[in-house]
Amino acid sequence: MNAIAGWLRANLFSSWPSALATLVIAWLAWRLVPPFVDWAFVEAVWRSPNSDACREAQGACWAFIGEKHRFMLFGTYPFEQHWRPALATLILVGLWGFSALRRSWHWWLGLVWTVGLALIAMLMWGGVFGLRYVENERWGGLILTLILASFGMAFAFPLSILLALGRRSRLPVLRAACVAYIELIRGVPLISVLFMASVMLPLFLPSGLTIDKLLRAQLALVLFAAAYLAEVVRGGLQAIPHHQYEAAEALGLSFAQRTLHVILPQALRLSIAPLVNTFIGLFKDTSLVLIIGLFDLLSTIKVSLQDPAWSRFGIEAYLFACLVYFAFCYAMSAYSRHLEHGGPGRRMRQS
Amino acid sequence: MKTLFAVAAALTVVVGNAHAQSTLDAVVKKGYVQCGVNGGAVAGFSAPDSQGVWKGLDVDLCRAVAAAVFGDANKVRYTGLTAQQRFTALQSGEVDILSRNTTWTITRDTSLGLNFVGVNFYDGQGFMVPANFRAKGAKPAAKADAKGAARTGITSAKQLNGATVCVQPGTTTELNLSDYFRANGMTFKPVVIETLPEVLNAYFSGRCDVFTTDVSGLVSSRASRAPKPEEHIILPEVISKEPLGPAVRHGDDRWFDIVKWSLFATIEAEEMGLSSKNIDQQAGSKDPAVQRFVGATGDIGKMLGLDNKWAFNIIKQVGNYGESYDTHLKPLGFTRGLNNLWTKGGLMYAPPIR
Numbered sequence: 001m002n003a004i005a006g007w008l009r010a011n012l013f014s015s016w017p018s019a020l021a022t023l024v025i026a027w028l029a030w031r032l033v034p035p036f037v038d039w040a041f042v043e044a045v046w047r048s049p050n051s052d053a054c055r056e057a058q059g060a061c062w063a064f065i066g067e068k069h070r071f072m073l074f075g076t077y078p079f080e081q082h083w084r085p086a087l088a089t090l091i092l093v094g095l096w097g098f099s100a101l102r103r104s105w106h107w108w109l110g111l112v113w114t115v116g117l118a119l120i121a122m123l124m125w126g127g128v129f130g131l132r133y134v135e136n137e138r139w140g141g142l143i144l145t146l147i148l149a150s151f152g153m154a155f156a157f158p159l160s161i162l163l164a165l166g167r168r169s170r171l172p173v174l175r176a177a178c179v180a181y182i183e184l185i186r187g188v189p190l191i192s193v194l195f196m197a198s199v200m201l202p203l204f205l206p207s208g209l210t211i212d213k214l215l216r217a218q219l220a221l222v223l224f225a226a227a228y229l230a231e232v233v234r235g236g237l238q239a240i241p242h243h244q245y246e247a248a249e250a251l252g253l254s255f256a257q258r259t260l261h262v263i264l265p266q267a268l269r270l271s272i273a274p275l276v277n278t279f280i281g282l283f284k285d286t287s288l289v290l291i292i293g294l295f296d297l298l299s300t301i302k303v304s305l306q307d308p309a310w311s312r313f314g315i316e317a318y319l320f321a322c323l324v325y326f327a328f329c330y331a332m333s334a335y336s337r338h339l340e341h342g343g344p345g346r347r348m349r350q351s
Numbered sequence: 352m353k354t355l356f357a358v359a360a361a362l363t364v365v366v367g368n369a370h371a372q373s374t375l376d377a378v379v380k381k382g383y384v385q386c387g388v389n390g391g392a393v394a395g396f397s398a399p400d401s402q403g404v405w406k407g408l409d410v411d412l413c414r415a416v417a418a419a420v421f422g423d424a425n426k427v428r429y430t431g432l433t434a435q436q437r438f439t440a441l442q443s444g445e446v447d448i449l450s451r452n453t454t455w456t457i458t459r460d461t462s463l464g465l466n467f468v469g470v471n472f473y474d475g476q477g478f479m480v481p482a483n484f485r486a487k488g489a490k491p492a493a494k495a496d497a498k499g500a501a502r503t504g505i506t507s508a509k510q511l512n513g514a515t516v517c518v519q520p521g522t523t524t525e526l527n528l529s530d531y532f533r534a535n536g537m538t539f540k541p542v543v544i545e546t547l548p549e550v551l552n553a554y555f556s557g558r559c560d561v562f563t564t565d566v567s568g569l570v571s572s573r574a575s576r577a578p579k580p581e582e583h584i585i586l587p588e589v590i591s592k593e594p595l596g597p598a599v600r601h602g603d604d605r606w607f608d609i610v611k612w613s614l615f616a617t618i619e620a621e622e623m624g625l626s627s628k629n630i631d632q633q634a635g636s637k638d639p640a641v642q643r644f645v646g647a648t649g650d651i652g653k654m655l656g657l658d659n660k661w662a663f664n665i666i667k668q669v670g671n672y673g674e675s676y677d678t679h680l681k682p683l684g685f686t687r688g689l690n691n692l693w694t695k696g697g698l699m700y701a702p703p704i705r
Contacts, residue, residue, distance in 0.1 A: 068401055076403040076429070137430055140403075199436055202443035213430070213445070293390030293431040303399060306392040308575035308683055314548070 051309040064313040065320050068304040072320065075140015075295040081132065085143040088120045092146050100335055120147075136214050140295030142324065144214075148286040148296065152221040153279055159222065160229030165259065167234055178230075185227035190288055193220045198292040217289045225282045232278055236271030237263065276336035280329045297324060374447055374599070374606035375420070375656060383426045386413035387446035390431025394571050395680045396452050396472070397429075405429050409450040411675040412471055412597050414668070415613045416448060419661040424668035438463050441600055448610055450597040452567075465598040468611035471672075472596075473689035473698055475589035476527050477566040478508050479573060482584050484560055508588035512537040517550050517559040519543070523591070528563055531590045551576050565593055567685070574683045589689075609655055615701035616662040619644070620671035622692055622701065627670040630663060643705055651704060662704070672699065 013019040043059025047066065054061035065072075074085045095116045098104055104112070124143070127133035139147075166178035185193070197220035198213065205211065240263055248258040268275070290299035301317045304310065378384055388397035388409055397407040414424040430446050441449045442464055453459070454474075455467040484505045504510075508531075518525050520543045532539050542559045544550040551572055554562040562569065566589060573580050597614065599607050620626070623641065625633055634645045642648045645663040652659035669675065676690065691697025 071399065071401050071403050074403065076399050076405070079402040079404070135428060137428060138403075195435065199439050202439055202445060205443065290390075291433060291435075293433050293436060295390075295431065299390075303392040304401075306394050306398050307400070308394045308571055311394075311575040 051313075054310075054313065060316050061310075061313045062316060064304075064310050064316050068307075068310065068317075069320075071141070071304055072297065072300045072317075073141045073143075075144065075300045076138045077140060078132070078134060078138065081126075081134065084123045084126070084131070084134075085139070085141070088123045089143045089146060091116055091120055091123075092143070092150060096150070136212065139214070141300045142297050144295060145283075145286050145297040148218060148221055148289065149283045151218055152225050152282050152286065155222045156225035156229055156282070159226040160233055161264070163226060163230035164233035164237060167230065168237060182227045182230050185224055186231070190220075190224050190285055191291060193224050194288060194292050196220070213292070214294065217292060217294055221282070221286065221289075224285075225278070228278050228281075229275065232271050232274045233267065235274065236267035236269075239270050240267055272336055272340050276332055280332055283328060283332070284325060297321065374603045375609065378420060378447055378606075382421075383428050384413055384417045384420065384448065385430060385446045386410070386416075386427050387430050387432045387437060387440050387449045387451055388413070389451045390433055390436075392431075393452055393567075394575070395567075395683050395685070397450070407679050408471060408675055409452060409597070411617075411669050411679070412450045412610075412614060413448055415617055415665045416610055418664040418668045419609060419613045419616070419655075419657055422658060422660070422664045424664075438465065441465060441598065444600075447606070448597055448599060452595045453598060455594045455596050455598075459598070464601045466601055466607050467596045467598045468607060469614045470594040470596040470698075471614060472567070472594075474565045474567050474593035474595050475689075476524055476563060476591040476593070477569055477589050478511065478586045479554075479562045479569045479583055480505055480511075480514075480560060480586065482582050484514075505584070505586070508586045508590070509535060509537075511539065511561060513539070514561045515540045515542055515559040516561045516563055517542045517544060517554045518563050519547065519550055520545060524564055527591045547572075566688075570684050580684065605656060609657065612655060612704070613661075613665060616644075616665050616704065617669070617672040617675065618692070618699050618701040619704050620662070620666045621673040621699075622694060625666050625671060626674055627667055630666045634663065640705070649705070 012022045039059045041059075043057060045054045045057045045059065045061050045063050048054050048061070048063035051061070051064070054063055070079070070082060073089075074082050077085050095113060098112065099109060122128060122131070124139060125134060125136070163178050163182060166174050167182065169175050169178070194217060197216040201211070201216060244262060244266070245258070248262040253262070286296055287298040289296050290302065295303070298321055301321050305314055305317055372380075388405060388407075392398035393407070395407055397405060397409040400406050410427075410429070413427045413429075417426045418424040420426075430440065432440050432446070432449075432451055437449055437451050437453065438459070440446050449465070450471075452472070452474075453467075455470065459465050460467055482505075511532075516528060516539045518528055518541055525541070525543070528539070528541070539561075542553060544553055547568075550562070553559060555577060562572075564572075566585065569585050573583050573585070577583050597610060599610050620630075623644065625641065625644065630645070633641055634647065636642065639648070643651060646652055646659035646661070650659060652661045655661065658664070670678070673692075676685070676687065687695070687697060689698050691699060693700040
């Protein structure tokens, strides 16, 4: 009993401000949590073939998620073929999980990705092995969000390293080009880049020649993210002490060797936290594609809400979106913390 | 470098072909109609259902064209379009038909390079009020009959003097509203709120007496958002013209004809009493008009460059205009109103098919 009182005093009531904060938070929790639990669980409706039971109830209408979850997760993909995007989602998440393990950081990881992406493409498009062909206008939901984010990161990251190196280059034309690119893209909102890609670009192309809408959005995301990531990488490069460059030069290493073996490993190691920050931002930015009519996870949820029978259950729908986005973003940030505390280059920081 | 030139040359050839080809040929060659619908989903017009299948009045128009061209209403692919994208998508050839609750205006018909094929829904701005509405400026009704009289009190927008009106900004809706009140010598207090969910919250929570937007919007908001739909009425006055219709690109008359007459066929069928349920037995009818319609006599289909059973296929697979309306719009609380046949007091009128 004494131990508990002691712990309470030490941790919760050690001073007047601390005691006040404890009391305010306890009061808020007491005011907010029970009503939420009541709404979300006790009074909630879990099953309702149409929305009638929900309209009567005081609590949350989870039956709405039950009715619409297939559409929210897979969009307008043919209903009886939903196992295909489901499997593709699992493969993509599995690929990321697998690549996160230190054990799999070998040359054959590239091979694993090639095979994995080929599998995903085969599942999503079909047209082989008796799978029905599904055009990518019908892709939607979670897999679309994941594809946009994954390819966005995978292509923007290398591009950003080149841009960051270019910006610090001694060649004036290259440097100016990189600066211009970064500043131009950073100077406009993502929405306008997406609009350019989806509304302006087709007008410049000769009539009859159209580039796929998904590809245009993907390209816009890559170009946009690369500009932001480039500045993060440049921050890492600037943090490398000058003597590292000089020492590498004194060893007679070429530019490529210096960059690949000495500078970049340290610079990237230093910029893990802001890099992941930008990745998380990009993951959530993919939801902006709804303004150009692509059905990512957030747009399928919005469209589900247009169904007159269910359109009053917006809170439930957006909570569902929150949960999905949080799961992915939290996984990314947890992994970045893990990397920071145990990745290569730890010794450098300690010395 | 040589390969680059070769690729460029090949590309030019492809592009050249695409330009010379008519839309019908291109559609037949690729095997489906590419249909631009509302990506934001508007219940009853174009929205995917729980299974991800596009449904609605605008969707049915595209299905009708596919039925006419291919004899199979399912040979349609849908592109969800936003308001900003829709015209570019049609101009650049990304879609073959724009069927996305788009208002027919002279600017769009001429300078934007569209051709509207007709009207599949007559919309217009209207007013919704609570059934027990009494404007704040108006004299309170006698206490004695407050209950009975107040409930049936309002019957016309002319009684809205002094009302507080919820409206979304930046649209012609706002301008029409003030014009209408000024023209009728009435005053109002606007409550301007940007997004639809918020403006609806404001109205249903009683922050304003009146909500105004297009009648189609009023009807579907009432069905979906009102705590008790029967407690709100939509006044009969419609103060603006919003004819919504499908559009095609300028400069391809044959495709224009096909889409136009696919729409007319659904309207004409309703007038003739042909529906998806009875078209099979009616096909054997002696009535010459029906025989022409189903393609038993004459060669109307050939004149369009289609199979002679084009109209039969539309009605068989998609249904007539009234059937589409009843399937998609009636459950939301829409009445036929202006969208009834001209023989029943509406504006739906198809030129004769002969």
